[in-house]
Amino acid sequence: MERFFKADVERLASKDLLKLFATALLLAGFAMLAHAGLRGPGKYCGVVVFDRWDTCFLLSGPYITYISDGVKDELRPYAGKPMQVDASNVFQPQNPGDALIRKYKIIGPAPDTRHWAILEGLELIARSDFGPNGTPTFLIEIHNNGSGPINVDTHQVGPALLGPIEKSPFLASDGGSIAVITRGNLVNHWSQQEGTVAGITHSWSYTIDPRTRPPERVQLNSGQLMKARIAFQVPPGKYQFMFGYGGGVHEEMCLASNAISFDLNDRGFASLAE
Numbered sequence: 661m662e663r664f665f666k667a668d669v670e671r672l673a674s675k676d677l678l679k680l681f682a683t684a685l686l687l688a689g690f691a692m693l694a695h696a697g698l699r700g701p702g703k704y705c706g707v708v709v710f711d712r713w714d715t716c717f718l719l720s721g722p723y724i725t726y727i728s729d730g731v732k733d734e735l736r737p738y739a740g741k742p743m744q745v746d747a748s749n750v751f752q753p754q755n756p757g758d759a760l761i762r763k764y765k766i767i768g769p770a771p772d773t774r775h776w777a778i779l780e781g782l783e784l785i786a787r788s789d790f791g792p793n794g795t796p797t798f799l800i801e802i803h804n805n806g807s808g809p810i811n812v813d814t815h816q817v818g819p820a821l822l823g824p825i826e827k828s829p830f831l832a833s834d835g836g837s838i839a840v841i842t843r844g845n846l847v848n849h850w851s852q853q854e855g856t857v858a859g860i861t862h863s864w865s866y867t868i869d870p871r872t873r874p875p876e877r878v879q880l881n882s883g884q885l886m887k888a889r890i891a892f893q894v895p896p897g898k899y900q901f902m903f904g905y906g907g908g909v910h911e912e913m914c915l916a917s918n919a920i921s922f923d924l925n926d927r928g929f930a931s932l933a934e
Contacts (some may be wrong), residue, residue, distance in 0.1 A: 671800035699759030705770040707916035715835030722818025742770040770913040777906035781806020794929030814846040880903035
């Protein structure tokens, strides 16, 4: 692998760095704020997402479980909905780490057991906040549209940044993209991972603005919202941002925000993409 990187890195354009670095980082076994967990056959819950590259995954708060390209279309009618599946073939290239479901049966809507979070009445909204410098920055908003107070656990609010990648048997995703930032939350206000290829080091990181960093638990009364500002420092490329809340990979219902696609040019200027 080292010989491959040295022989080919010089001919890669800047738009391909995302693919190369993401592969290097994941193959090296780095994971942001990773939590140990063996992913095997069984029941999985999450909001069904088809990203801008048409990669399918279940978003379960801070966690992602990918659905194999060959079987993803069964879930297409449920895009945007929290669902539960019974997976009989699951591939996890590293533990801790995300997994790929290769075979499954749809059980139905994810159960609202409320073991992890109360979701009824909550709405998740992501907004771009690039500013004049074009820094890839977003506002994370959680609204309480219900009739009573709801406690929000910010450990379970998970930002996810997706980007394109070359397919590899060593990665959890077999689609055209992968989460280059995942398994994070709003409690840890800063996180970074680095990869070095042929002497070139690049970092992937995000920062929660300390002025908007929420406490570990926030009580939202009816009509109230909580807001956090998150900024990314990543190489040029095509990206998509969203965040999830609640639930665990196996346990229960969860929520997902809208997704925002953007491109980052060689000068570090972000612009919205369709």
